[in-house]
Amino acid sequence: MPATIPTESEVLGYFKSLSNWGRWGEDDELGTLNFLTPEKTLKATSLVQEGVTVSCARTVLFEPSLDVPVPPMHYMIESGEGWASGDKVSSRVSQASIDFFGMIFHGFAITHVDSLAHFFWEGKLYNGRPAHLISTSMGATVESIELAKNGIVTRGILVDVPMIRGVDWLERGEGVLPEDILAAEERCGFKIEEGDVLLVRTGQLHRRSVEGPINPRVDGSTACQAACLPLFHERGIAMLGSDTGNDVSPTGYPAITNPIHQVGIVAMGLWILDNANLEELSQACRERNRWEFMLSIGPLRLSNTTGSPVNPLAIF
C-alpha cells in the first residue's frame, strides 16, 4: 500500500499490476460486478434493521449553473394549464400532463453510474476490446449499462472523510488517501470486502450548499487519489462512488487526466458512481453510528449507453 502519493510512472504501472483483463474470461463485460453474488445480496438484506431508506441522488435541476454548463432539458408536452377554464386547445381527450426530459448525465452534476464503456486507454476498453466498438451511430455496442439491468443490490459502506479528518470538507486539488479509508475502517468498525459498494464522502456537495457552485473544469475537484487504486483492487469492491466526479483535478500527472476512471474502468473493470449525494446518508450514518447498510441501485435499462442517471437507495 503506498504511504504517499504515487508517481506518474507508478500509476502507469497500475494499468498492468491492477489489471483484471482476462480474470473472468476473455469475453467478460461485467468487470467488478462479477464480485456481486446472490450470497452477497442476501447478506446485505440482513443489515436492514429499521426499514428507513435514504436517497443518495442529487436533485436533477434544469437550470444552468456553473457546474452544469449544458443544463438538462425539461419541457412540458402538455401541462395542466387551461383545463379548468375550459379554453384548452389540445389534441388530447383526457386531462393530463406530459414531460420531455433529456440530459448529458456524465459531468459534474447528475448522480449517475458509468458503465465500462465510458473510458478508454490507448484506444482500448476494459478487457482489451477496441474503443471503436463505442460507435457514434450505434452507441455502446459492448459494455452498455444494460449489463447492469438486474441492479446493484449489495452492502454499501460510507467512508466519511471530513469526519475522519475533522474538517468540513476536503480542498479542491487534494485527494482522499488509502490511509483515510483504513482510518475509517478502524474508527467505524467495518471492513471493506468483496462485492461492497464503497461510498467516499469528500464534503464537496456540502461545500456547494455553503459556498455555491463552482466549475470543476476550471476550479478543480477532490476525490480519491490514485493511491487508493491498489486498495480497491485488493479488497475487490464492486463499485466506487463519491460526492464528486471521482477524480482529483488537477491530477498533478501530465499524461493521466483521470486515474480513477482510467485505471479503474479500463484496467480493473471498476464500475463507478459519480456525483452522489452523500449528505443525507452521512447524517443518517452519524445518527446511528452505523456505516454499513443495504444499498439498491437500479440503472435504467438504456440500450447501448455508457451509463445511467440513478437514485441509489441506502436502506437501514
Next chain:
Amino acid sequence: MPATIPTESEVLGYFKSLSNWGRWGEDDELGTLNFLTPEKTLKATSLVQEGVTVSCARTVLFEPSLDVPVPPMHYMIESGEGWASGDKVSSRVSQASIDFFGMIFHGFAITHVDSLAHFFWEGKLYNGRPAHLISTSMGATVESIELAKNGIVTRGILVDVPMIRGVDWLERGEGVLPEDILAAEERCGFKIEEGDVLLVRTGQLHRRSVEGPINPRVDGSTACQAACLPLFHERGIAMLGSDTGNDVSPTGYPAITNPIHQVGIVAMGLWILDNANLEELSQACRERNRWEFMLSIGPLRLSNTTGSPVNPLAIF
C-alpha cells in the same frame, strides 16, 4: 365488490366513494405512498431468501416502432472512434465517450412511474389542487416525482392473470377483473395488504415478442378494468403496476378515457407503474412458486417532473 363491469355512472361515483382527498391532511402530496412505512419496508426484506434480483424494466430502445411513435433520443457527444488510429479531432484531452439521451417517458413503451401530477379530473389534481399548478414553463410545481426520492422499497406481489386464466395473454379491449386478483390470492397463497406494490401481468409484452408491436392508441390495450378500483382502495396498495399502460382501451365509457389513471391518481392518490416488464419476473415466480418478493424502485430525483423512467428490482 362488483361482480360485473361497472357502468360509467358507477365509475363516476368512485371519484367520491374511493376518494382519499383530505385523508392524510389538506396539504398531502404523497397519496398512497403514505401506506409505505419503515415497518413495511423492514418486513419486505424478510422475503429475501436467495439474493437473486430480477429487473422489471423493459429495455429502452432508441428506434421508432409502432408503439414508440416518438422514439427516445440517444446521441453520442463523443464516441470511441478514432482514438486508436490517432487521427481524432476532439476538444477532449482524455479518451472517453459521452451520451445525450432524452425521452417522453409517458406512453406505451418505457417503464416508468407516474407521479400524482400526471392526471387531472375536471381541472383538479389529487387532493383538490388546481391543475394549472402543473405549469408549462415550470413543470410540476406540486406533486413532482421528487416526492418519491427515498424510493419505494416494499413487498411486491405478482398477479399473473394469464396463468390464472390459463391463456397466453389477455385480449386487447378486455380487462382484468377483481375476480382474477382474488383467484390469484387463493391459488398463490398471498393476501394483498396495505403498502404493497401490486404488479398485474396481462401477458401483453409476451404477445409483443410473439406477434410484434402494435399501436395501442389504435389497436387498443388490456389492463385492470375500472372494476378493480374498489379492491385497490380497500386493500390500500401503495402502487399499481402492469405490463401495459394500465388502462383498458377502448374503455367502453364515453366520458372516461382512463379510469385507472383518472380515479386512481386523482381521487385515490394512487401511484402507478406503467409498461413494466413482468416476463422475467413471471418466470422467476413460477420457478419458485413464490409470488411475493422484496421490490425496490428508485425514481430519478427529477425536479418538477410528472414521473420518471425506472428499473424496478424484484429481490428473491
Next chain:
Amino acid sequence: MPATIPTESEVLGYFKSLSNWGRWGEDDELGTLNFLTPEKTLKATSLVQEGVTVSCARTVLFEPSLDVPVPPMHYMIESGEGWASGDKVSSRVSQASIDFFGMIFHGFAITHVDSLAHFFWEGKLYNGRPAHLISTSMGATVESIELAKNGIVTRGILVDVPMIRGVDWLERGEGVLPEDILAAEERCGFKIEEGDVLLVRTGQLHRRSVEGPINPRVDGSTACQAACLPLFHERGIAMLGSDTGNDVSPTGYPAITNPIHQVGIVAMGLWILDNANLEELSQACRERNRWEFMLSIGPLRLSNTTGSPVNPLAIF
C-alpha cells in the same frame, strides 16, 4: 412625434392609438406583412447594382456563454470518424455524416424572426385573438411563422445609430430615439416607406466582440426606445430588426417590460427580427455610402411555431 421619452401612460396609450386591429379585416394574421406587395418586392430588385450579398445573421454557436445560458444543441448522429481506417461500427451502408440540432431561438443570441404569436397583452394576441390559441401541446395554432412562408423580399434600410451619433456603440439601458432615425434619413438620403424592413444598428454586437459577452437579462440592453413606435406606425414598416433583442432593458416602465414587442407585435402586428448581425452590413453600407438594398428573408416553414431562426441576405 415625441421629442422626449414617453411616459408609461403614453406608451399604454399606444396600444390604442397605434393599433392595427381590424385594419386588414377581422381574420387578419399577417399584420404589417400586409405592407409587402409584389410592387414593393419588384422595386427592391432595382436596388441591386453589383450582385454582392451580405449575411445579416450571427453564427449559431453551440457552446454556452453569458448570453446563451441554454446553448443550442448539436450532436452528430454519424460522423466521419472511422471510415478511413475501416473499423467502423455503423448501421449505414454509405459513408456519410448526419447532425441533430435543436434550439430555443428566442432570447438574445440567435438571429430570428418573431411571428405575431410570440407576445400577448392582457391575454390577447394581435387582432384580439385569445392567447390560449398558442397552445402547450399544439403550438401556435394561429399566427404561426408559416404565414411568412413566401418570405420577406423587400427594401431593407440600415440606420447605423453609432455612426449618426459618432460613438462606438450605444450604452445598455439607453434607447434609440426617433430623432436618430430622422437624422439618418437626412444624412443618408433615404426615406423609410411602407413595406420596408428597417434595420437599426446599436453597435452592441461590435461591443460584444470587443468586451466579450454579457447577460442581457442582468446587465441590460439597448434597442429602439418606445418613442419610436409612432414613427414605425406612421411609415408602415413591414418589419423592425436590430442587432439586439429589440427592447431597451431595463425599460424604465414598471408595468411594460418590452414595449417594442408588446405594442409592436400585439397592437401593431409588427414583425420583428431579433439579434441580427449588422456588422458586415454596416461595413458594406459605409464602403458604398448606400443605406438601402434588396433584402431577402426566408423563415423556415415550421408549422405552429412562434418564429424561426433566419439568415437575412442583403443584396447590393
Next chain:
Amino acid sequence: MPATIPTESEVLGYFKSLSNWGRWGEDDELGTLNFLTPEKTLKATSLVQEGVTVSCARTVLFEPSLDVPVPPMHYMIESGEGWASGDKVSSRVSQASIDFFGMIFHGFAITHVDSLAHFFWEGKLYNGRPAHLISTSMGATVESIELAKNGIVTRGILVDVPMIRGVDWLERGEGVLPEDILAAEERCGFKIEEGDVLLVRTGQLHRRSVEGPINPRVDGSTACQAACLPLFHERGIAMLGSDTGNDVSPTGYPAITNPIHQVGIVAMGLWILDNANLEELSQACRERNRWEFMLSIGPLRLSNTTGSPVNPLAIF
C-alpha cells in the same frame, strides 16, 4: 453524354473524370459555389418581372409519419395558456410564448441544403480531405454549411419532368435522364449555365399528397439518375435540387448507394438541395410558361454543421 444508364464501372469512373479536386485550389471548400459570382447574382435580379415570391420548402411537421420515422421536435417552453385567466404559474414577467425545436434535417422529409461535409468516398471528403475532420464531438470542422453564409442568390431553373414526359409522376426506382433535361431545355427555351441552381421536379411530392407517405428507405425513390452527372459537370451548375432525396433508390449498383451524393458532393463539390417543394413553383412556372427565375436561399449560419434546413424563395 450517355444515351443510356451507365454501368457501375462507368459511374466509378466519374469519380475521376468529373472530379473538381484542385480546380479551385488545394484549400478550396466551396466546390460548385465557386460558380456563383456577383455578375451571376446581378443578372438573376433582371429575371424579376412581377415581384411575386414562391416558397420551395415543405412545411416542417412535427408528427411522425412513414417518411419521418424520427420526427422533428417542437416543445413550448411557454405557451399562451393561463395568461387570460390570471392563474398562470410562470417565472416570466411578460406574457410571451417560447418554443424549442430540434431536428435531424437529413433524410427524406425536410427541405435542406447539404454542405460538402455530408458525404465521403473511401474515407475522403471533397478535395481530398480525410473524413475524420467531420468529428463526433466537434462536428464539421471543415466544409461546414457556414461557408454558404452569404447565401445562394442566382438564377433558378425548373425542369418539370412529369410535364416533359406527360405523366403525373415518375415511378420509384426510375431515374431522370439527361435526355429529360435536354428535352426541357428545348421545349421550355432555357439553357442551363454556369452558376445556375437546377431544380428537377419528379412529381413525388404531388404523389405523396395523392397517395399518402411511403418510406423511401423501403419503398424506394426517384431522382436524377447517375447518367445526369456529366451534364451537371459540363454545365457547371452551382446546386442541384429536387423534390426527393436526390438519389434513385434502389440504385441498381451494388457498390454505389447514392451516386448523385457520392460523385456529386465528394468528386464534384456539388451542393445539393434535398426534399424541396416544387409543387407551388411548378404551378407558378406553368401559369407563366416561364421556367427561370431569381432564386434566394439563405442557409442558417450553423457552425460546424453538415447542412441546414432552408426555405428557398423563387422570385418572379
